[in-house]
Amino acid sequence: MTVTTALNVPELMDKARAKTGLSDFGDDWFREPLDVLVTSLNTEAALSPPGFELTRHRLTALLCDRLRLRAWQREHPAVLDEEVRVAAEICGLPRTGSTLLHRLLAASPQVTSTLSWEVAYPIPFPGEGPDAAVRKRRAQERMQMFAQLSPDFGDLHTVVWDGPEEDVILLDRTFVSMSYDSFYWVPSYGDWLRSADQSKAYAELREWLQVLQWQNPARAGRPWVLKSPHHLTAVDTVFDTFAGCKIVMTHRSPANAVPSYASMVRAMSSQYSESVDPVRIGQYWSRRFARTLQDFASAREARPGRFVDVRFADTVSKPVEVARNVLDALGLPAGPADDAAFEAYLAQNRTERHGSHSYAPTDFGLSEDQLHRDFAFYSEVYL
Template sequence: MRRVRLFARRSATSTDYRRPYRPRVIRLANRLMRGLGGRGWRISLDESSLIEAAEERTGLLDLGDASFRQPMRVLLRAIDEEARLHPIGRYITRERLISTLATRMRLEELVRRQPRIESERVAKPIVIVGLPRTGTTLLHRLLASDARIRTLSSWEALSPVPLDPAGADLEERQKRVANAQRAETGLRWMAPDFFAVHPVDALAPEEDVLLLDLAFRSTVPESTLRVPSYAMWLEEQDQTPAYRYMKRVLQSLQWQRPAEGEHARWVLKTPHHLEWLDVLLDVFPDATIVWTHRDPQQVVPSFCSMLAHGRGVFSDDVDPHEIGRSWLRKGTRMMTRAMDVRKRVGASRFVDVRYGELMENPLAVVRGIEERTGMPWTKDAETRMRDTLRSEVQHRHGVHRYRLSDFGLAERDVDRALEHYRDAFRV
């Protein structure tokens, strides 16, 4: 049967992207809310309404640097005009936007109370980049196993600053973890297939693109919603405000929970950075870039499938062919920009990791990265990473199925678009 019970294990992901899985209660709620919408009731995404809700939620007013306002307005217009959200999807989107604004307010208040946060040094970060579906998640989680490594946890990505700046540390952390666990449970219920595509764990490392989202200048919206005008607008904007804001959030996280030891450092990870390596290296000039590589013939359909499943959480109108066209273009742009930056700054700033080597001998790959960045290999790190490998078993949430043709693409399309990348890195 296509419909499944709550949290039932699925042997393989659906490829019927045009008909996203929808729990019965969500379908009924959408039907009811559409009926109310026909009588003049609609979930508001108006800028002033969102800000007022964030102010009421936090009791705060200061949103910090105003550079977020224009991208927020462009995004809100795109969501209204292009995203084709179902009512519950629109409600969830409103809540996410309010939460983003509330986090900005809480960060300003935290820094006001603790000004030494801005003196925290984010030194020598290791930044994992690569086209999506190239092994970045496994590599990220292996590095995160090392006690000297500081990564962004999923619960921190959702709540990077205390909900109550005056609250007790342990109690605050428990609240934030609980919120993330509820979000994980909700996603598992609404989109059980998604966990076979990209596992989500409230306590596991998460992509720092979610911190860039706080500046309303990230690829998160276009990954989960249909917002082509926002996506195209964003490509022409200076990303410096977003990366500076991300650094400020990292400083606050480091102040809250520092990495310890002589060789302690952050490991960051998101494919988003490929498009903006020049800005990243301006803001983090001593970063080492770890670039993962895999045959684009495998990468492109896998990532398109992830996007289709993600958009299906919020919309009943998912066009896989549109996703294929837009994200092949996007992937090509990301690779071209990244390769141009690499030529300018020099290959010595980069560590290349091939997917096959990572799958075959992951500990040797991680050891090479750590030693390259001045971190001595330790028995404790190796033991912790072996424990991680035992839990990070492929297909543990089901088999991720995908075909290039599902997205209106043929092998020649991928070859033509990414031939320059394949030739340069022999993948």
């Protein structure tokens, strides 16, 4: 028996077809990002045997979801008529308070957001009722497995299976996503991503939001407030895809944010490879974020009225005031119901796990002085 040691795109697609009994992937534009990703995984990621199996399973599951999306649209054509209104995409460098801000805003009864269990399993399983019991159970089991594989991750980022989660996880199904070079050492894929036209990926993000919205009539009339640092790589595409959407930009000194994210990447990528080089990770993300923020500045100059700035220190010290100000900027003035929801979330947040995690820039081949110099163009304007 031959043991497979490399990922193979046709084999992955055949496995997805066999698993679902479906054959229509729709437009095959996704083959380019998937081919680039798989080549990078095979040649650069140094996957461990468990990492290889986890990755093969994950890519197959994502391809299954592509098949299920097309089948769902055929079976429920009304889903394509759903009007998706995105009020805001929250983004900034990772580790800048965007998660706290997102979860706080998502508590508002005026808006809706993607939830962890539904970005993991956006389409009902056969025979599943409207309570989504199967998907919720699987999401809980999946989160428990993730916690076992990466026990330190909870100290870096509080994860709850039924709470607001990044919409970039929906983009994973397009294979155009920052998730991949965060979980794996795939620098050639990351280079490709920075120069890619992401318009078709974002068109599919809109389709996934239609699917989630159609399944939950309670979302009718409520705009989405979404979040992911990935959107920094595609600001113009966000605006072109979602008319009226604003970018809520979270700001924190890169001297803090970059090493913090490098620490998170080290924790995540250790699930998939036994060859994790923290210095290589730190230098990669420092370069990548500097380039991303430089590109972001030019996109911002073109449409300055579509940005809302929030500083990390303010989010931490006066979260309710910040949340109210952001809603006001989105044209959704906060009222007593919002204030009550914000306070309820903050009370819940205090009970969730918050571990301590120690690291230093030098752990990742970085220095505070160099980070201050490399990001001076950004810090002098926004901090």
